[in-house]
Amino acid sequence: MLHNISIKWHHLNPGLVYLISFSMYLASVTIQTTTFDVYYPHRVGAIIQLLTIMMMLVKIVFFDELTSKQIVGEVSLLGLVVIVALISKNNFLITTLLLIMAARDVDFRTIVKCYLWIVGGIMFVAFVASEIGIIQNITYATSEGFRQALGVVYTTDFAAHIFYLCCAYLYVRARSFRLLDYLPVFAALGIIYVFTRTMTDVIALSALIILFTLYIYRRKLQKNWLVRAILRYSFTAMPIMTFLILQLSAGFNWNDSIYVKLNDFLSNRLSFGSDAIFTYGFKLLGQSPIYINGWGGSRTTALSKGAGDLTYFFIDSSYLNSLIAYGVLLTLIIVLGTSIFLYRRSRSNDYLLPVIIVAISIASAFDQHLLTVSYNVFLLMYFSKLPNYSLKVGPSFKKSVLKD
Template identity: 35%
Template sequence: MLTKSTASRITATGVYLTGFGLFFSYAFFATSMYNDYLPPRFELIVLALVLPLLLGKILAFDHYQLGQWLLILTGLALIAVVARTSGRYILLAVYLLVIGARRVSFERIAQTALLVGLATFVLIFASSLLGLIPNLRFMRAGTYRNSFGIQYPTDFAAHVLYLLLTYAAVKKGRFQWYDWLIGVVAAWFVQVYSDARLDTILIGILLVLLLGYQLIRHGKRLAIWLSWISIGAMPLGAALSLGLSYFYDPKVKWLADLNHLLSSRLQLGREAFNRYDPKWLGQVVQVNGWGGTEGFKKFTGQIAQSQYFFIDSSYLTVLLSFGIIVAVILLGGYVWFMWREVRQRDYLLPLLIAVTAISCIIDQHLLDLSYNIFLLALLADTESFALPATAWKRGIS
C-alpha cells in the first residue's frame, strides 16, 4: 500500500514527465525540416501547455523553505532578464525544467527522452527517405554530407551522439555485445553518410569511457582517475574553447592547423569576439549559418549569400548570448554536481557529462534540451546510478 508521501511523489513525477515529454518532443521535432511546416511562433503554444505543468509541479509538490524560494525566484528573475536581452525566451522553459526536476528520478527522465527521441528520430529519418521532407545534402571536398531530415548534417550526427549518451544512461552503462555493436555502427554511419568527423570521434570517446566504466564497476582503481578528470571536464572544455578562440592567430602554424582540423571553428570564434564583447546579462547575437531551407539555399547559391558566421562552441554561445553571470553559474553548477556524484559513487553520469563537455567545444547544444538532457540531472534524483558501497569495497580490497 502506498503512503501519502509516496503517492504524492509518483504524481509529481507524472506531472513533470508529461511536461518534459511535451517540450522534448517539440524541441526535437523543431530541429528537423518539419519545422518549416509549423505555424509561426508555435513554440508559444507549446510553452502555454508546458509551463503550467512545470509550475504546478513546483508549487504543489516541491516544498522549499523561504530562503530557497527567494533563491529560486531570484534565479527566475535573472533568467527572465537574460531571455529578454538575448531574445531567447525558451530559456524560461529550460530553467523551470531544471528546477522542476527536483526529486524526479533522472532514470525516468532518460527513459522518457530515449522513448520520445527515438520515435521522433525514426519518424524524421524515414520521412526524409520517403521524400516527405528534404534530405539536405551538402558537398564538402567532393563528399556528400546527408542531414536525413535534420536541418544540418552535424546536427544529425549530434542527435545520434546524444541519443547514444541517453541510451547509456538508461542502460546504466551495463553494455552487452549488441550495445557495443550499436555504438560502432552509429559511428560508422555518421562518418560515411554525414561526413561528421568530430562527432564520430566523440562516439569513439564515449565507447572508450564506457569500457573504462566496466572496470570501475569491478572496483578497479582507474575509477579515481576517471572521476577526477570528469569533474574538471566542463571548466577545462570552456577554458580550451574560449582561450583558443580568443588567442587564435592564423600566423601561428599549430593554431592554423588546429583551426583546419576543427573546420574553421577557431577562426569563427575569434570573429565572434571581434563582433561582440561579453556582457553581464547577455545580448542578441546574430548568426548566419547554412542549416535549414534558407541556409541550404545560401549554400547552393539559390539566393544571395551573405557572409557565413556561426558560433559552434556552446561555451562561446553561452558567454556571448546569455552573459557572464549565467556562464559562471552554469559551469559552477556542473562542477558541483559532478563532485557530488563522485562522492556518492555515481561514476557513470560524470563520465557521460564529460563527453558532452567535449562535444560543447564543437557543438552549440549545452542548453539545448532536444539534445542534452543531462542538464536536468543537476537537481534530479540520481540515487539509482550509485554503485553499491559493499560491492565497491570488495572490488578494491
C-alpha cells in the same frame, strides 16, 4: 465544490504531470529540428511552450516541498534567467530552467527513457520520411564528398541528435550492460562519420565509448592510477573545456601553422570563435542581436575581424555562444554549478553521470546544443531523483589516486 476541487488537485500525481508536459514539449521542439518543420504550425509550438511553462510553475508552486533557502535560490536563478532571456531575446532559456527546477523528485531514469522514445522515434520517422521523399533530405556537396542531414535541418544537428541519444542509451543500459549493447552505439558512430562527416561528434562519441568502458570495468581497472584519476577528476571536464576553447579561439592566429591545421580540422570553428570574440566581446548579462549566418553556407568568404563579405558565420561552441549571448554570470553558474554538482555525485560513488558529462563537455566545445533540452536531456539531472550508489567501486576521495 471548492473542497472537492482541492481534493482532486492534491490527488494529481506531480511526477506524471511533469512527464506528460515534458514529453509534449520535447516532441514539439524536436519536430522543429527536422524538415517536418515546414508542416508544423509554429503557433502550435508556441501554445505547447506556454502550457509547459504553466504546468512547470504549477508543479513547483503547489507540489514541490522547498525549504526557505531553496525558494530563495530558485527565485533568484529564475529572475536572472528572465533578465538574460529578455536581453538576449532567447525565451527558450526560461522554459528550460523551469523544466530543470520542476524535475525535482522525478525519477531521472524515467525522464531519460521518455527522451529516448520520443527523440529516437522522431529521428527514425524523419529518417524514413526523408528517404522516401515525404520530407527533404538536405544534402551538401563538399570536397570530402556528400554530407546528408537525413531528415534533420542540418548535418551537424543530425549528428548531435545521434550523439546525445547514445549518451542517454548508455546511461539507461549501464545497470545491466552487456558488450552487445555497444552495437547500436558503434552503428551510430559509423552513420555520423559516413553520412554527415561531423568529426567533432565522432570525437565526442569515441570519447564517450572509451570513458563508459572505463566506468563499466572500473572494478577490474581500479588499481590503475590513470583510470582512477580519470574517474575521480571527471567532474572538472566542463570548466577545462570552457577554458580550452576560449583560449584556442581568443589566441587563434592565421600565421601559426599549428592553429591553422587545427582550425581546418575543426571546420573553421576556431577562426569563427576568434571573430565572434573580437566582434562582440563578453558582457555580464548577455547581449543581442548576434548576427549569424549558418546552415552550411560557403566558408571561403567569412567575417574576418569585423570586415569582409559575410556568407557563413556561426558560433558553434556552446561555451562561447553562452559567454557572448547569455553573459559571463549565467555561463559561470552553468559551468561551475555543473562541476560542483558532479563533484558531489562522485563523492556519493556515482561515476556514471560524470563520465557521460565529460563526453558532453567535449561535444559542447564544438557545437551549440548544451542548453537545448531537445538534444541534451542531462540538463534535467540537477534536481531530479537520482539513484543511490552504496557500492564503493572507484577511486576513493580519502587518499591520493597516484598511490596503489
